[in-house]
Amino acid sequence: MARTKDPAICTLLIERAAQMLRAREPVTLRSIVAGTGVSTMAVYTYFGGMDGLWRATRQEGFTRLAARLRAVPLSADPVRDLAALGAAYLSNALVNPDLYRVMFDAGFELEDPAAADATLHCLVTTIQRAKELGRFRPDADPLALATQSWVIGHGLVSLVTTGPLERQALDHGAPMLTALFISYGDEPDACRRSVELGWHPYPHPSDP
């Protein structure tokens, strides 16, 4: 055989793309490799072209999202945790809005589709836990509820980051999730308390 690909360069290019994305600079083939010492061909040997680099960047976005969701401290109250997970979802998207946009760009394809499923599964297990504690109806479909929570989170983030809604509109998340959870059988008063406890809609300034 011959030389082996340097994984450091691979992550360097993705990191640089994400960084330029956040800086609102145009992400072009030549601007990415400028200053790194590597040539434009690296993008092709590593990712097969710009499309591949966008795909890898999308994957990076899901990786960061998964890390952020995994960092949410879980409690004995799964409904509170669901709200906390939703808030973390919003927080992640607001910290890297451009990375989030790339994640859901046209031509949605990942090299590792399990990464996207993992984030949903994170919600599903928490919903399952809520069911076992009798917070939701026994016949509640965890995947359906997880999907509907996702729809709310994505709808909010998407409309806020692209402009039509003000940042303050994120506050709608709490009552919307509350309405959704109640429709799945949770007791209204307890649900409101739990969601209020878990809901922290505004992002930390930190950015992992």
Next chain:
Amino acid sequence: MARTKDPAICTLLIERAAQMLRAREPVTLRSIVAGTGVSTMAVYTYFGGMDGLWRATRQEGFTRLAARLRAVPLSADPVRDLAALGAAYLSNALVNPDLYRVMFDAGFELEDPAAADATLHCLVTTIQRAKELGRFRPDADPLALATQSWVIGHGLVSLVTTGPLERQALDHGAPMLTALFISYGDEPDACRRSVELGWHPYPHPSDP
């Protein structure tokens, strides 16, 4: 003065852009004017560049959406009508998914912002009507409920058209809207009936 701009050419260019968008062809300056007899400069005299043409296309998207919402037949049941409006929103986005994507692209700016507000106002008036009939609580905020309905519709459409969710996931719209309306005070059984009556999630093959 001198020659006056030909509005026919203006609409022709927008129409062509929307058509190429739907055909999944790359929308480039030269490909747009190819075959029309007009030169590339027309895009600059009419729209000031490609950005202006995208902005005009975005506006066209809102115009079509408004027409579709206005075409929804209203009934004596405003909650039914809300569901019908939501379904029409989904229908419009599914018929022209690429036009819909352009509408909410980064750099959200319209030459006529009232067009976007008009669609929301369409929901607000129906919600107001529901309040007057006692379907929602007297202290319900119509704009908040309209915004939250929008979030659900946009979240669904966005996740379905970009890939992560299957088309069948649109069925989540009805229970989500039901949960939302109930949280605003509607009587559960009546709400379910109304939403079911108004909900037609799948688009007509026609495309105005």
Next chain:
DNA sequence: TGGCTAAACATAGCATCGCTATGTAATGTG
């Protein structure tokens, strides 16, 4: 250990992109 092979990487150039500078034709007005 050393030579062969294949993969990683650099360089140069191509087609095409959006855009602008410049020239021409057409139209409304005095």
Next chain:
DNA sequence: CACATTACATAGCGATGCTATGTTTAGCCA
């Protein structure tokens, strides 16, 4: 009817993503 102003065509510029080609380096086996 002549002029000035605007619409539109043509040509070309810098920059884009990508590819063809050459060079260098790393791994395998005799």
